[in-house]
């Protein structure tokens with residue numbers, strides 16, 4: 605089984621699924637084709653989303669079959685699995701471009717971003733303790749535009765101190781001093 609044969613493949617249109625499978629020596633099966641097709645249409649889907657997409661085409665397919673497909677395709681290097689902290693594993697067609705991911709802290713939206721250096725490892729540790737480092741895993745965390753628009757903390761540069769919460773029991777006599785200053 606060769607894992608180098610797929611190097612240079614771009615995101616596979618569904619009709620290339622059979623060729624992709626054969627290139628790694630995998631048997632071409634309907635569920636495997638359906639999983640590749642689902643990931644082409646829904647990059648970064650988790651297993652439940654893949655299962656739902658596959659069942660749109662093949663209603664009778666079992667969840668175990670789909671999980672097995674994801675496992676086999678990932679092992680074969682056709683599918684890449686990512687798991688941002690706090691998230692379930694997500695899957696995408698492996699493109700061999702060493703791209704990284706933006707992740708929204710609020711809704712979990714994931715977007716691809718190109719690698720800044722192009723080749724792994726993207727970063728070198730200040731102290732490598734003799735390790736041969738071949739990869740740095742990079743996630744960019746933040747808020748997507750939709751969540752940032754709904755998040756008042758991210759929206760207003762400064763909270764209004766005590767805005768509208770002043771008690772109405774201020775003695776009238778103090779008002780005199782203030783109006784004196786303002787009209788002077």
Ligand SMILES: [Zn+2]
Pocket residue numbers: 708709710711712713747748749750751752
């Ligand atoms: Zn979001």
Ligand SMILES: [Zn+2]
Pocket residue numbers: 647648696703704705715716
């Ligand atoms: Zn990606």
Ligand SMILES: [Zn+2]
Pocket residue numbers: 702704718719720721722723725726742
């Ligand atoms: Zn990188």
